[in-house]
Amino acid sequence: MSAAIGIDIGGTGIKAALVDLDKGALIGDRHKVSTPDGGEPDDVVQAAVDLLTEIEDIDDSMPVGVCFPAVVQGGRTMSAANVSDAWIGLEAEQLFEGALGRDIHFVNDADAAGFAEARYGAAKDVAGLVIMTTLGTGIGTALINDGALVPNAELGHLEIDGVDWETVASNSAREREELSWSEWAERLQRFYSQLERYFSPERFVVGGGVSKHHDEFLPLLDLQTEIVPAAMRNNAGIIGAAALAGLPKGR
Template identity: 55%
Template sequence: MAKSVDRAVGIDIGGTGMKAGIVDLVDGQLVSERVRIPTPEGAKPKDVLATVEQLLDKLGSDADELPLGICFPTIVKNGRTLSAANVSKKWIGFEADRFFEEGLGRPIHFVNDADAAGLAELRFGGAKDQPGLTILTTLGTGIGSAFLFDDALVPNTELGHLQWNGDSIERYAAPTARERENLSWEEWAGRLQEFYDHVEFLFSPDLILVGGGVSKNPEKFMPMLKTRAEMRIATHANNAGIIGAASLSL
């Protein structure tokens, strides 16, 4: 195991589940068990904070003195959360960075969840040393995105909220839409194809990476997708948010 100075804690707060782990910052790998607790219903700030404390307790005393990064499924600018697609509306315009630091009694690093996943891929995964534009899409409760251009993150892209028939496209094409409408994998892949066609038309990426919870079942939908850019599963799949959040202390 790496020395403590080379490790950090990452916490990934999602619309459905909250996950945490200790990360080796040299090679970008989890060096602890990944712990998970369902996101509290309504995802209000005080309930999310309490769940973060439970996750840290599950990681044990090893996590107490390590740098801590937290990623969250909203737009994040200067420590404030500016949106709330899959969490309580109380997060809109909320001083989240200060709230977590005061509640936990320790410094934190705070970032959007898809941007954290993008950092994991940029520093330790499929986007490392990749020229041009890489777009990471995280397919989970919604659709998150990270733009990675020539080894740099362009923060707070929100491709899941591209307008589609008067609503955010994630309502139509996210994995939760497949579950909610009882779609077959083939039917859902057709919707996902429309999403990626739209993204390619707008941005012409050189590489598309697919992460998020559904990335653990790539054989069920990836063969049905066709894109001009190379498309592949993100190296760190559903652990990318934890790893990227932890890497903010680099």
């Protein structure tokens, strides 16, 4: 069995686990802490270090993947979604590597989730374009074309009627405004209809913690495109980050 460690950093929580790379499944428990208030770099990195110490049966030779809610270019975080603006332009990969004491694979969180679904889950073996969406603190998106990841698609920030749509259609917006499933579905309908109009995908895959309740809202959407829940639900980021870290160098 080949294994790697995945750490998924979000605006609300930070999760980590050991991952079986052959099966695309967690080994043992998933460990989670709340994202430190303010999402400042040093605090978030320390939380990741602390989580790593809680994972059993790991050694220094295991690959580590870290996914993060930002555009990631050359190891730098070029945006900051639901974390401190201090991340913008930061050499974040180096920061994590120094604190963790090992090399890591550093990637956008939605891209990690999309890679996991393309390799093991609901986007596997789908010809053409699949759009992965993660509904959580914000809305993350990943583009997978014929199984290949196209990185850093920030479609959750699509403007509709002059509004950054993740601010009104994310799962945190649903919870904050105490929207019913049908009220939330109306907002999601506008979002997915726009993506459908612009990209004509073969399939939408919906992840994030709320995807476990997919029966409550996905049937309310009226789309030409097939829309399905993520196979790995809210573990997709952990699994994808670990799987990317476990790829042979140069791939």
